[in-house]
Structure formats: C-alpha cells, structure tokens
Amino acid sequence: MTTADTVDLAEKTPDEEQPYAALGLQPDEYERIREILGRRPTQSELAMYSIMWSEHCSYKSSKVHLKQFGEKTPKNNRMLAGIGENAGVVALNDEIAVTFKVESHNHPSFVEPYQGAATGVGGIVRDILAMGARPIAVMDQLRFGAVDHPDTPRLVHGIVQGVGGYGNCLGLPNIGGETVFDPCYQGNPLVNALSIGVLPISRLQNKTASGVGNAVILMGAKTGRDGIGGVSVLASATFEEGSEDSRPAVQVGDPFMEKLLIESCLEIYDAGLVVGIQDLGGAGLTCALSETSAAGGLGMRAYLERVPLREASMEPHEILASESQERMLLIVAPENVDAVLAICDKWGVLGTNIGEITEGDRLIISWNDQIVVDCPPGSLADDGPVYARPLREPADLILLQADRAETLPRPTDLRAELLTLVASPNLCDKSWITEQYDRYVLGNTVLAQPEDAGVIRIDEESNLGVALATDGNGRYTRLNPYEGAKLALAEAYRNVSVTGATPIAVSDCLNFGSPEDPAVMWQFAEAVRGLADGCLEMGIPVTGGNVSFYNQTGTVAINPTPVVAVLGVLDDVTKRTPMGFAEAGDTIVLLGETREELSGSEWAWVRHGHLGGQPPKVDLLGEIKLADALRVADLVSAHDLSDGGLAQALTESVLRRGVGATVELPGDAFVDLFSESAGRVLVTVKDVEALRAVVGDIPLTVLGTTGGDALTVRREGPGAVNTQFEIPLTELAEAHQGTLARLFG
Amino acid sequence: MKIGVVTFPGSLDDGDARRAARLAGAEAVQLWHADADLKGVDAVVLPGGFSYGDYLRCGAIARFSPVMEKIIDAAKGGLPVLGICNGFQVLCEAHLLPGALLRNSHLHFRNRDQKLRVENTSTAWTSGYTEGQEIVIPVKNGEGCYQADEHTLDALEAEGRVVVRYVEGNPNGSQRDIAGIRNEAGNVVGLMPHPEHATEALTGPFGGGVDGLVMFTSVLASLGVKA
Numbered sequence: 001m002t003t004a005d006t007v008d009l010a011e012k013t014p015d016e017e018q019p020y021a022a023l024g025l026q027p028d029e030y031e032r033i034r035e036i037l038g039r040r041p042t043q044s045e046l047a048m049y050s051i052m053w054s055e056h057c058s059y060k061s062s063k064v065h066l067k068q069f070g071e072k073t074p075k076n077n078r079m080l081a082g083i084g085e086n087a088g089v090v091a092l093n094d095e096i097a098v099t100f101k102v103e104s105h106n107h108p109s110f111v112e113p114y115q116g117a118a119t120g121v122g123g124i125v126r127d128i129l130a131m132g133a134r135p136i137a138v139m140d141q142l143r144f145g146a147v148d149h150p151d152t153p154r155l156v157h158g159i160v161q162g163v164g165g166y167g168n169c170l171g172l173p174n175i176g177g178e179t180v181f182d183p184c185y186q187g188n189p190l191v192n193a194l195s196i197g198v199l200p201i202s203r204l205q206n207k208t209a210s211g212v213g214n215a216v217i218l219m220g221a222k223t224g225r226d227g228i229g230g231v232s233v234l235a236s237a238t239f240e241e242g243s244e245d246s247r248p249a250v251q252v253g254d255p256f257m258e259k260l261l262i263e264s265c266l267e268i269y270d271a272g273l274v275v276g277i278q279d280l281g282g283a284g285l286t287c288a289l290s291e292t293s294a295a296g297g298l299g300m301r302a303y304l305e306r307v308p309l310r311e312a313s314m315e316p317h318e319i320l321a322s323e324s325q326e327r328m329l330l331i332v333a334p335e336n337v338d339a340v341l342a343i344c345d346k347w348g349v350l351g352t353n354i355g356e357i358t359e360g361d362r363l364i365i366s367w368n369d370q371i372v373v374d375c376p377p378g379s380l381a382d383d384g385p386v387y388a389r390p391l392r393e394p395a396d397l398i399l400l401q402a403d404r405a406e407t408l409p410r411p412t413d414l415r416a417e418l419l420t421l422v423a424s425p426n427l428c429d430k431s432w433i434t435e436q437y438d439r440y441v442l443g444n445t446v447l448a449q450p451e452d453a454g455v456i457r458i459d460e461e462s463n464l465g466v467a468l469a470t471d472g473n474g475r476y477t478r479l480n481p482y483e484g485a486k487l488a489l490a491e492a493y494r495n496v497s498v499t500g501a502t503p504i505a506v507s508d509c510l511n512f513g514s515p516e517d518p519a520v521m522w523q524f525a526e527a528v529r530g531l532a533d534g535c536l537e538m539g540i541p542v543t544g545g546n547v548s549f550y551n552q553t554g555t556v557a558i559n560p561t562p563v564v565a566v567l568g569v570l571d572d573v574t575k576r577t578p579m580g581f582a583e584a585g586d587t588i589v590l591l592g593e594t595r596e597e598l599s600g601s602e603w604a605w606v607r608h609g610h611l612g613g614q615p616p617k618v619d620l621l622g623e624i625k626l627a628d629a630l631r632v633a634d635l636v637s638a639h640d641l642s643d644g645g646l647a648q649a650l651t652e653s654v655l656r657r658g659v660g661a662t663v664e665l666p667g668d669a670f671v672d673l674f675s676e677s678a679g680r681v682l683v684t685v686k687d688v689e690a691l692r693a694v695v696g697d698i699p700l701t702v703l704g705t706t707g708g709d710a711l712t713v714r715r716e717g718p719g720a721v722n723t724q725f726e727i728p729l730t731e732l733a734e735a736h737q738g739t740l741a742r743l744f745g
Numbered sequence: 746m747k748i749g750v751v752t753f754p755g756s757l758d759d760g761d762a763r764r765a766a767r768l769a770g771a772e773a774v775q776l777w778h779a780d781a782d783l784k785g786v787d788a789v790v791l792p793g794g795f796s797y798g799d800y801l802r803c804g805a806i807a808r809f810s811p812v813m814e815k816i817i818d819a820a821k822g823g824l825p826v827l828g829i830c831n832g833f834q835v836l837c838e839a840h841l842l843p844g845a846l847l848r849n850s851h852l853h854f855r856n857r858d859q860k861l862r863v864e865n866t867s868t869a870w871t872s873g874y875t876e877g878q879e880i881v882i883p884v885k886n887g888e889g890c891y892q893a894d895e896h897t898l899d900a901l902e903a904e905g906r907v908v909v910r911y912v913e914g915n916p917n918g919s920q921r922d923i924a925g926i927r928n929e930a931g932n933v934v935g936l937m938p939h940p941e942h943a944t945e946a947l948t949g950p951f952g953g954g955v956d957g958l959v960m961f962t963s964v965l966a967s968l969g970v971k972a
Contacts, residue, residue: 164854168887169795171757256755256798348754436854438885440942441793443761457948460764574947657952 004316005043006370014040023050029385036379044365044372047317048286048380055549057283058384061515062547065525068532069542078504079541080204086130086279087197088543089204090505092569096458097201098466099131102141102194102509102565104548108250109191113158117191118166118253122325124195125170126279129262130328132205132269133197136442137456138167140177140193141470141509141563142433145186147425147743152181155189156744163193164436169255170262173445174437175454178470178563181425185474187553192509192563196468198458203269207278209296209331209357214275216292216302216355217340218285220261220327224310227251227284227323257326257349264347265328273340276331286320286380288329293363294381296331302355304367316367331357391525392518401479403612405604406596410670414713415725417607418673419735422651424606427644428739429655446573450652452495452640457573465573469495469566472511473643474559475600476615481523485530485562486618490678491642492566493538497627498638498681499576501568506535508545508564513557515549523560524549531562537620540566577630579639580656584707586636587688588661590646591626592680593699596671602644603674616678622698623679629695630681641680647673649682654711655733662712663704669715746771746968748961749786751816751832753778753807757794758829758941765941766790769961770970781811788825788869788964789816791832793885793939803846803888804834813839825869825964826933830886833925833935842926842935843901844893849886850918856885858950859916859938861909861924868931871908873963880909880956882938883949884916884924889937891919891926901926908934 010016018040020030025046033041033049041049055061070083080097081089087101105120121138128135140163145152167174172195209216227250268274276296278288285307293300304319314322332340337353344351358364363380365373394400411417421427430450439448446465447455453469471491477484489506496503508531513520535542551558570576581588598604599613630638641649654661665672684706685691692700704714712726748766752759752775763773774786778796783789796807807813817839820826828836836842849855858881863874874880893901898921901907909925917937925936940957943949949957 161853168854168885169755169757169798171794254798256795256800259757259795260754431857435856438854438856440856440883440885440939440948441757441761443758443764443942443945443948445948 044317052380053384073535100196103546112250114162117159117162128197132203133199143190188551209292217330280327290380293377299358299360391522394519405599432740467501467568472563474561478559481526482530485527486534488564496568511561513552581659586684660708753796778810793830804838808838828935854887869967873959889917
C-alpha cells in the first residue's frame, strides 16, 4: 500500500515545499489556506483548494459584478430556485416547473473538440437532472474562427459531432442554437450548451447534505484519471503554446452511461429515496463533497478507497480531482440505501456507499485508514478569494466607435449584394450542422431550428409548452458591452415572443478574455451591468448562468460574448406562430422602425471586413410593447429581424416553405434591406387592419404580398436605379443553402 | 389490442412508439429487455435508440437479451414485429431480416424529413398504404446504410420484400435506396425512418404530416381490428 500525504504528516513537516503555483494558486491564496488549516495542506487538500478556489469554481473575479443579477433583477413568484443552485427553476403553474441553464465548455473543446463538446452537453444535462427534472431538450451556441483558417474544419467537425454524438445518444432533441464564424475565436472556439428539463414541483431537489447518519452514495461511472485539472488548468488560464499537452485534462464522455444515470435518478426521485443530490462535473468529487456538506452546515466523512476506480493505482488527490463524467452524489437516509442500490442495479449503474453525514463541521476524507483531508467544507465552497479586479476601458474603444460603418461605400447592385450576404458563413442556412442533431426524439418538438425559438410541448393533455431562444453578438458587445448585452437580451426576448410565448426567465453564459486584463474586466463589468439593467427594465429575472474567462490566446482576447437565453411559456403550443410564409396572398408587414444602423452589421463585416461605430440602438420598453402585440395579434407567420436585417429575414421566410414574395421598400432600399435596427419583426397576416388595431404606436409598414416562385423587391420613385430585382427561389436557395456543405462537406 | 414496445438500456424512442400505438387505438405495453415475458401482446415494436450504447455493433448486444429470445421465437410463429432504426439493426443482428446497416456513406448522423415510396403493402405494418404511395417520415441515424450481397438484394426485389424506398435523395447511401424490408411471411418489417415521429401534425415532419400513423393502424387492421 502506498503512503499518502496525510494530515499527520502535514503537521510534522510544516516546511515542505508545495507546488501551489503550478496548480494555479497565488502565494497569498496559499497563505490563507495555511491559516484556515493551521498547518500546511496535504497534497489532497491543496488539490481541493486549488480547484474550488479556481476562477471556474469560485467566480472570484466575477462575483462582485454578478451580484447585480440578484440585487437588480426582479424576483417573481415563479422562481423556485435561482443563482447558486445547479440550475434555476421556474414554475409554469401550480404543479409543473422547468429548469434551464446554459454553460460553457470552451477550452476543452479547443484541445479535444469531440470530447470537449460532448461532455459540455453531458455536464449541463446533469445540472438539470440534479434539480429533480427530466431533461427534455438541448441547444448549442457555437463560435468558430474564420471559415478559411486551416484549423477550423477540425473544430467544426469535432465539435458538431461531439454535440450531436452525445445529445443524440442521450435521446434529447436539439431544438436550436447559434453558429458564428469570426477570426477572434480562432484559438478560442466557444462551445456553450443549454439544457432544459421539466419536473413536478413536488420533485424539486437540492444539494443539501442534511441528516446526521445519512449515507453518501456515489452513482454512475467509475472514476478515472481523465479531466484532472480541468477547471484549474484548462478553464482558468489563458492558452499558450503547447496546449495539446493539456489533453489529459479533457474529460471523456459516455452518453450511454448518462442515459442510464438519468433513468435511474428519476426512478430514485419518484420513489422519494433521496435527501440531497449534486452532479459531479468540473471539480468532480472535490466539488460535490464540499458543496453538499457546506450547504448542509454539517460534517461529512468519506472513504476514498471505496470509490470504484478505472485505474487501481490512482492516488487520493487524483480521485478527488478527477472529472470523470456521468457521476452523481446522493445523500440517502440509511433505511433507503438498499432501495437506491437496487434501482442502480436494475439500470446497470454502479452505486457505492462512500461515506456519511456527521456531527460538526469538518469534512474528513480518508484513504485506507489514512486521513488525507480534514477541513471546514465551507472554506472550500463558500470562502474562496474574491477580487475586485481593476477595470479600464479598452484604449482603442474611442477610435473604434468613431469608425462608423454608415460611411462605408455602398453597393450599386442590391441583387448581387443580397445573394452574397445570404450565402456568407454567418447568415447561410445551417442545416449541414442541425441535420447532425436529432430534433424529433421524445416527440414533443413543436418548433426547432431554423425557427427563431425552439418550442417544446410540456403537457400532452393541456398543450402547455415552452419556447427557448439564445442570442449573443460579440461584435456588438465589442463596440459597446453595455448596450451589446442589452441587445442580446432584446433579441432573445424577441425570438421567444415571435412564437407567441410570454418570456418569464433568463439564463446567461458570459464568455470573455482574461480577467487579469483590466480592459477585458471592464468589458465584463459593463456587459453584466447592461444585462442586469436590461432584466430590471424588462421585469424578467436571471435564474442562473455561467462565466467563462480566459478565452484568449496570448494577449488577444475574443470579442466579449455574453450569450443570453430567454425562456417563455405558451399556454397552448398549438397556437404558436412559425416563421415561414405559409401561402400566397397574405400581406407582409414590417413592425418596428428601420434606422440607418450598419455599424457592427453583418453587411459591414462581410463586405468590408469592418467593425466599428456604435451597435444598433436598443429600446427595451419598445421590445416589450412589440412582444405584447405579437401575443394578441392574429398572425400567419412572424420572424424576427436581426443579423443581416430585412434581406435575411425575407430570404429565410420565403425559403422555409417555398412561398415567394413581392415587396416594395419604403425608404432607402439599401438601408431597408441591410440595416440591423433592433425591435423589428416581419409578419404576415390575412387582415392588416386587425393588426393595426392591436399594435398601437409601433411603426407598421405594409411591405407587400406573399406568393410566386421568386423574391421580388421593388422600389419606386427617384433614386430607384438598380433597386428593383427578382430572385427565383431556386437561385436564392442555392446561394443560401450550399455554403457549409461546400466548406466542410 | 396490445402493442408491446421493448425498452432496452439506451432505447430512446420507446416512449414515442408507445404514444404512436396509443394514437392508433392500441393499448401500449412496455416490455423490459431483461424479462423473458411478452405480457400477452399482439404485436411488438423494437424502437429507435442506442441499445446498450450500440457498443460492439449496433443491435449486436440487444439481440441476445432475454426478451429478444422470446420475440425471435414468436416472430417465427407469425407475431407482427416492427423494428425502427436501432430496432431494424437488432432484427438484422437476430437474423430475422437479411443484410446489415453500416455507417452512413457520408459519415455524418443525418436527421431530415424524408420522402419514401411504399413498395409493398402485403405486410402487417404497411397494409393501410397503397402501393407506390409517397409518404414523408423523418430519418435520423448515423448507421443506416443498408447493405447486402447482390444475390440477397436481387431476391428481396424479386420477392417484393423491399417495403419502403428513399425517393428524392438517399440519406445514407443504402443500396438500391432501400429504407425498409420485410421477412418472407410479411409479419416482420424493419426500416430506418421513424414512423412514430410522424403521427401528430403538431410534432411531425415540417408541414404537419402524419404518414407514420398508418403503420400502427395497419397492424391493428391485420390483427382484425376494424378501423
């Protein structure tokens, strides 16, 4: 038997040098650990503190800003669990609640794209499961580098297959997401994954380890050496050369095991056998043992030699740090342990009693009768360092904002311009990706990509359902992080609203560069302030989220990319409004005002490689008014206008069902087609006057009529040269739909 | 009438197959892979998913489960059995149907609304269609490329045992655009597309088709239930 670094040994050898810096700890953080323990930490304790106090787990740089979400954003009586839980929980009615959250898995996905993306999906699904919910859908928000960079195909293929491979095998429909290409993400692709689950309110779970004498059960996969240092090394530092060496820090996923874990946990919940539950993700057993016992305010005793291992030679600090996937930690009353283990057995899942809840407030962990950890769990889970890091507006921002896209040369041939834009990587049809995902499984998918929001039926009897959308525009946020964050919120809110749903909750995934760079920290602070202010203004709570820092290579950070998810409720999903034009003869109407807003636009980027100026103006009260009108109006179709403006919305609307359109543009044809003004929706109706009656003072412009086999654009009057054109749907489809297959085959 | 749907560990579309059976008017019965008990059902659906993680080979482990031993015997005795996607793979592994399903020729998982032509209506599961009828049913698979030797393919064609064929694009490289086949007696059918996902206008293929429901009403008709 090997000898571990025990508490006894640590007391006897106070001066032993410890590799705290290599584990990502600062000298003063190390000193604080020594103070807390009154001695040097053991090797296992050092590993645990380095993980729990890492940026990823402790939110040490973001905490001071994130508290605005709790302070500013409104509470409503729908919210059953919020920030700090595994995921936020929102009641739909007196009996049913949903839980949803979006999380990043960026760094692992660059190092090992398939497994990084796959375990990103697996991790967020376990968060949902830990709340007592059955996971019912996933979405993915992907950001890649330039399409023509030699490394991009490796990432696109690996990440898309990883998202699909895991989600498909788990039997969760993928109902939407985003794919963006931009050189700023070259060395730092973003892989964000969202999951949503549904639960009877009575089944809501928490992570509290209560009840002295209760057993601590580890369920699921065996523990291996994969993912060691994942959160402290991969997720909490900037990439340098040689990041391939970090590959062992990426976890390896087994979706089949996760499927069994889901079914067995749900059976255990339904039988009422569990007191508390926590998933094991980033930070593995370290996080689960310390968070559950800290939440319970009691002590815990754990025996590491009982943990089933993939590799028998693993040492205690490795067992504690392992991020092996598909594991859950359950707190179970002694009389229920046998019943829990029987359910595990039925599903072929390992269940092991690894310890118990104790009196006091010490987390004591032994390995073959040697005590390797003896510390207060709260010091790991709650008392990590908090930094108010310096903030400084990026030095180039003033110049960047002065360099407006509105002054760029404009095209003379709008037909060619439209065809180029709708074929560009960010605006083109994404079927090549979304066809790799199962959107049908579970049989409740009402709307999925390319619709503005995913819509899922929750109840087959009442047709109660939810709508979900995520948005984030890194270019807007780069130009103005405060307004950019509000724009992301506005767009996700609008995407949910066009289906007819009522938005009720927000989750977010905040992807930024290094917090040690004051300019990045300023972007972060501004974006959080913008999102919190926006939620306050819109009266919608933030229920949880995730921060991903260190998305930068060397000194170059990604565009700040807050991804905002909005959840809406539909009392009757059969009444949802889809995005495509349905049949000939409907009237096409634009709701909202089009301004000359081209800065940060897809047009400026595709045509001129330009990023400068101020992003479009955002009016959140106007967005609410628009959403309210969309809910009561009798609409045939509704499609939000965002990236690519009206040209893009028209293209997607006509191609969805192959129903053409003839539109007459009211103002400057170029601006009308490519401006990205917020607060706009393209709708079709049978009765314009009825629509007029419900939209109040929202600007309403009748654009034309649906029908035919072409998109026909007219502009009468002076200056109308080259602004009248017709594009057969076949030609439009060829331009819009071929891009990704051509690039990535 | 009772339609049994097997749940293997890793089955994913078992709930959807049970819903489809109910929508067709049958009583849906869950069959557990480890129980050698068919619970008196009148027909069996082997649903889509990744049984036993599809480790080793798709369907290769499921084929040896206790419930499959019973199903294989009963199928030989005439029990109507429909294998969908992973279920089709299980039927091929169990040698109730010839051939094998390999990795899609383009190597990607593919999910799309697929147009099919019903080639044969003399089966328990397709009697409600007309021969040559075109239907839309979703496909979603990574290993759906149907392969058999030329001799087997010729025999399948000659005996009218190609049940459904892909039209307007082959989603996975299957030989002769084969989407589904039957056994000689016509009680056992395997197909890659998912009829259970085309049974409700709300959640079915884009545009609201419910062409898949006919498979489930067909089997009830073949069992003597009046539509």
